[in-house]
Amino acid sequence: MNLGIMDWAVLRQLRSGDRFGRGAGVKSPASGRLGPRTAGADKVVKSVCPYCGVGCAQNVYVKDGKVVQIEGDPDSPVSRGRLCPKGSASLQLTTGSARRHQCLYRPPHATDWEPIELERALDMVADRVIATRRDNWQWSDEEGTDVRRTLGIASLGGATLDNEENYLIKKLWTSLGVIQVENQARVCHSSTVAGLGTSFGRGGATTCMQDLQNSDCIVIEGSSFAEAHPVGFQWVMEAKARGATVIHVDPRFTRTSALADMYVPLRAGADIAFLGGIINYVLANDKWFHDYVLAYTNAPAIINEDFLDTEDLGGIFSGLDEENRHYDPKSWQYEAADVQSASGERDEQFDERTKGGSTVSQAGGSESHGSGGPSLNVEAERDETLQHPRCVFQILKRHYARYTPQLVQEVCGVPPELFDRVCRTITAASGPDRTTAFVYAVGWTQHTVGAQFIRAASVLQLLLGNIGRPGGGIQALRGHASIQGSTDVPTLFNLLPGYLPMPHAHAHEDLDAYVAGEAAGTGYWGLMKSYMVSLLKAWWGPAATPDNDFCFDYIPRLTGSHSTYETTLAQLDGICKGYFLMGQNPAVGSANSRAQRFGMANLEWLVVRDFSLIESATWWKDGPEIESGEMRTEDIGTEVFFFPAASHTEKNGAFTNTNRMLQWHFQAVEPEGDARSDLWFMYHLGRKIREKLAGSTDEMDRPILDLTWDYPVEGSLDEPVAEAVLAEINGWDDQGRPLASYEQLNEDGSTACGCWIYCGVFADGINQAARKKPASQQNWLGPEWAWAWPANRRILYNRAAARPDGSPWSESKALVWWDPDEAKWTGHDIPDFAADKSPDYRPPPGAEGPDALSGTDPFIMQADGKGWLFVPAGLTDGPLPTHYEPQESPFDNAFYPQQRNPVRQVFSRELNRYHPSGSEPGADVYPYVITTCRLTEHFTAGGMTRWQPYLAELQPEMFVEVSPELAAERKLEHGGWATLVTARNAIEARVLVTDRMAPLVVADRVVHQIGVPFHWGPNGYTRGDAANELTSISLDPNVHIQEDKALTADIRPGRRPRGPGRTELVQAYQRRAGITPETGMGVTA
């Protein structure tokens, strides 16, 4: 370009009058010609960020058929236009060079990939599914009970699958008899479903993120909200700006702590001790919300006289069957009543409730149900004075009396003064005109008592009267775009859509026996048969008739737990032979990743669908065991297929975010090359399998051949119409009209509905999930932005926002109230209650379903309409949260002689050894506490971030956080290398020495904690050892989630050994600690 002298900057400034160079005068012609990529785009397409569960709305800018930019959509009431580093890098995620666009095939024993045509690969996979299924088919189990299934095939999905994709996955696999269908939701938030579900009736967050702005106090515990869900954290800051107190309780001081008013460091895994201490404070100082507790919780309910508490039995509850590691929950029941849970292990009571039928297995069962409550067969006895020694309130008081500030200090390492300040702040910010919210994430869920962590917060929030009210509630921060969605439309072994339990194998179980066994007769679960029949009609259409029990027998049966970890063990045992990974990376992302890889090496075939060649796709040629010499590529017989996946910008579909909100993202461009959506993959795989089996008269093929699988397709790729799948999920009536509400569902086959809790998302034939009314034009709940289940209610149990008589508790906390003139519930949110049921309604004797709940029962999914302080049914490890030490802990349990959760799931395997704990000999070989964590710039196992240059640059290397004291003790250098060792494996990482990891004084001695981020693995731009090499498979018995938030380890300076030396190091440690197959396996030890 040719600039004259007069164009020089200084002269231009003078010439234009902009003497100080503050305006256009200093802009050069070159920069003047620059414009944002958004300006030149042809069109903008509405989308949703595929990373965490906040669900930030995105604008995708398209030019000439290519995505050129992705920005936040300011109209969203949740994100208000903001994106975090990951969301901002989603342009690179979707358009970057790391994405693969060609199918690859690795024949058995081959040393490298070969390209393969998509069509041929799909055809081969279909053949393998058919053959493996046929060769591994089970009509009945060892005891002769019908199971109609195969354990030969398993599927594990990521939580960035759209609901529509999850729906097809579950539908196809179930019709094929595949039961080992799992999802990231298992390893992430399954505890939430059990914890919140049994307490309140639904396993989803009780509130929405925007409503945090109305809180007077926000307690963030088990989450680094600001780092892992940065955009959602703006609502905490809004609350703080309005005067709320923010408390962060966490082993690590993070950016969340930096923005909090109070930071409380505590020992990882001691949260029930901490929360139990607050419960004790509330009860002992009479700080509970009397009117709320009396009217809305089960505090007055009287418990069975056979019940014995942990106070009576040294830390265990009555009903323990030591030999089988199992509780018989019968003695936890209400006096003179038999309730079924809305959630949780509902199958536990099958025999009891159906008067016969043999339970084939006592393990497994339906996890916690996202939507449910108990069934009362007889009205429970209550003592409204709360004085009866066996009423829940008194039991609660006795149970928590031992959770004193002194013991809290001894176990958690929290000084009494600080603890007292927390108690005072929370109770002062609760009551008729104030509310406190609790926010947690996987810091609570991933424990052997994960469900009970969440239960403890539920008990506290009920006592304080904070559920169902603005600024109150419990927010379960979901870490993935559709973690909530993948439990609602579950790709989980134990659930059918809408939290209907998968049936267990029982002799002579028909549909009615299933409903009688699993459902509450009262509350909205009283209508379970309508939900179930409508699901069967959606799946098997004309084939499902009353004469054949609506094809109820087509659903394969469970016998115990078939979670992703049991699947890994089944792979090691050679039972599971074929494996689908749909956007999931267990080779680094699941606990004990070494066991995961050995399991995969034992498969006949493996299908990986992802953007890039993640570790789970390449372990056979470059995994850690190849390097150590434990595996040789040529010896590995596993056939591996790699199918490139389409990104969120390349397909239509909905994610369900942490607010239970279904948000539709529109396709911006077609996927390139062989990349396809999972909707495409499942639909066409199912189509091929059905074509190949057509004409089969084999009874085992009836469910797949009778399956409704005629989805319309569109475009050059024959992509199934996602809206058609959504319409099936929503349901229709006998005239083919979309249903508007689950209350319309019938049990006679006249309605079909793929997921009853999503019924209404396609009301009036309109995709309600695609609604985009700007936040500025509606109230803070954003009722016309997208659609939330159930029935577009944004704050659950909001009947409790009013007094029993229907008037708000206070003007400042009004949300939903009774309008006596109109005889209707009204307010800012859609009432989570029958809109015309008056506060004075009382059920007549013998009433069923919703009619059985009174006008003052806000927890409408529960059989008694109450919030459950005490859970009489639905949990496998006790009715009240109780502090147990983690599977591996440097300390003895100071509360009880019982060290650990007696019924936790542990597996004694060569690859899965446990450490001694507390005062057991050898425990000091692994003296430090590890807690795993997430960074803002990376995501889970790294599959969606380690391949992005922007993000790799921001967080370039695996590291661990240690305190200066620990660094001194172990001679670790800041920036240098350290090796961490457990009985599973050894990893290396850079050392970050920081005051943020404060040593705690626990049981009169100092304990050091080490923060270990999850995200690394050997592939991608930024590489490092995976944290999951260290973790073990030790699970919560309710939901089979792994304990990776608290375990023990040793740390030493320097890099880990290469080659065989790595295994030798691990074994040397095991020998030093005296580890045997029995270590850590005890029930009552």
Next chain:
Amino acid sequence: MPTKRTVLELVAEGRDYGAIGRELGIPAGQAYLIATGLPADGSDVPAPEDLDRAGYMAGSTQHLANPTLSIRKSEHQVGSWLERRATADSQMAEAGALRAPGQSSSEAESSKPADRDSDGADHESEPDDGSQDEGSQDEGSQEEGADERVDVLALLRSQHNEVHDLLKELDALPDANDATPRDRRRKEWAVALLVPRMAAHEAAEQEMFWPAVRDTIDDGVDLADRAETQERRVAAVLGDLDGTGADDERFDELVDELVGAVRRHVATEDIVFRGVEEELSEEQRRELGDTVRAIQERGPTRVHRLLSTDPAVLRVARPTIAAVDRARDRAGGRRRQANTGNAESRGKKGGS
């Protein structure tokens, strides 16, 4: 570059930012930024109190800064796909037909698979062949043994719940504009089920229940007066509805009115019932329950708009009214309901 004043003057003239941008030769979003200091793409989130500024537009301003919004609608008609699925499912159609009684038998047969229709003669008399017997329809206490005494509150509350279910069904069915013939039949059917229930319920209440309420509970007189006024309103609407077909243009309006009137009335009675529960002993409530049930069993099945609320008059008039109602029922006015007794109970259970 245009100044803030220039842009604001154009805004004051009533022009939109698109037009202003075109006139000034700048993008519309830039014009907005100049006028207000706010980026039109929403990349700033000012506090509400900072929004009081000239040129500010409430709502989204993204369109000023962004290229055209593209929402690719599937060319596929999902609606017709659903309709095809429903049509292909004969069991679903059959179950749906049973929920819309009153249809001609030919229609019922045409929606059934031919092979199931072997004994056509019995069809009309047994829409429900018994295999669907839920065996649990005991909530309506009329079905309980006559010797079992019943609490008046249990009786009346159960009746409310039945009524409530019918109202919900009525509420959920589409308005005349969108209704199919089957919907209309369902609506008529729900009204036909509602009328005798309300009639029996209210008649017995007027005769026995309100006098007791007036005598025994606090605010009893006020509450009873209010309830009776509401009852008259309900009776009036029901009277209008009785004999009004769903094709009638007034039908939807009357149904809406009915739903509101009954809802208010039920809410009032909920208050009354709680008072009765506190004031009357269980024995008294059972006594009252027996009487109420006896009246209902012999009572009128139709609503009488001009029904007197004087209990003395009622007691005299009741047998006559009931006899007339029964005669009218026999004459055929109520046949469709009599035909579908079983289907009714099923509809009630499943539809709730």
